[in-house]
Amino acid sequence: MHRTLWWTAAALVALAGPAAAQRNGDGAAKKLYCWNENGSKVCGDALPATAVDSARTEISARSGLATGRVDRALSADERAAAAARAEAERQAALAAEAQKRRELAMVESYASEAELRRAYEHRLSLSQGTLQSSRMAVTGLRQSLLSLLRRAGEAELMGKPVAKPLGDNIRTQHAELQRQQRLLTDHQREAAEVQGEFADTLARYRALKISAADAAAGGNGG
Template sequence: MRKTCALFIAPLFALLTLPAAAQSGNAPAKKLYCWNEGGRKVCGDALPANAVDAARTEISARSGLATGRVDRALSAEERAAEAAAAEAERQAALATQAQQRRELAMVESYASEADLRRAYEHRLSLSEGTLKASQMAVTGLRQSLLTLLRRAGEAELMGKPVVKPLADNIRQQHAELLRQQRLLAEQQREADAIAGEFADTLARYRELKAPASAPAVLPVANGS
């Protein structure tokens, strides 16, 4: 009878303890957290509200070994700076892609270096014509202003007052001369920019059109 009871109780005990064992095996491993608080290291099995955004190390309660690290949450200023850096990087990548497309279009548009030169020579000639016209305007205004100033100086030497129409004309001519000089300086910068762009574009065109260097051929060893 005892033997029969033993045979019945042992399997029953195993069935009763099986769910608990299975539940224990499926339970997640407990973690410990360590973070700095007020200049000192604090550890615990739960994060308080004031430590949720702090940098922390996660430690296995079973092995005592570090299992991971979580960096602190970024501030609003840091997030904005990070977003700005990412946007700048994206814009730089877009600019690089656009430059590559322009270079490809340039190579496909100009069959030879002579074609590229002709295209830029047209722009350079237009810029040169604009510069000459502005230089002539500045020269004419300067001569006109000198004439007016000479008349005013002669009137003063003769003891006569400079009449208002003459004084007004001098002021207007002087203001127009300054405006034309600023315009001429701006046009000169634009002409220099076109010339520099042509030099850079020509150098890049030559690089893209240059054939790839052939691999070096090693001499065949003499069998003798």
């Protein structure tokens, strides 16, 4: 059939006549269904098995007006994707709720910013101490390597070959210096992360304290 949805539905209502306005045996109002089949709009008072999974519009046989729409059935891949989205949303909601509980506990646990700062002092001090130790290790290795290279250079200037133990030591020190430099980079990042976390926590703590104070003031005023 190649009629438009409206004209097809109207024709069915007209053909059905008074009978279409009657209710069926179980008391429900009779419906017409319109769906797409091979590129054409098809309407009928019964839904064939081939159209059960298709998107369709439900129309009142009495008024000829659309009363609802049913989307097509999802494929297995679409159902899996929808389930994955739903699970991701559920996990996000759980994470948000857990974060809210942690923030409320933080406000209740620390009476002042000073107490919150003291709670972070150990982590801040530990990260700074690790960073300082890493810097000292890099400085010491660099100085040691320079000394070894100076000895090798002096030997070459005197026309002597660089002794194998000295060359091996230079390579070993250089590899260790590179390793310590990578560690230093990691420790710098970790220290910055702790500092950033503390700054974010402190800002959030202040905001929550203000909100709590405003809520208390509003409650007292009421």
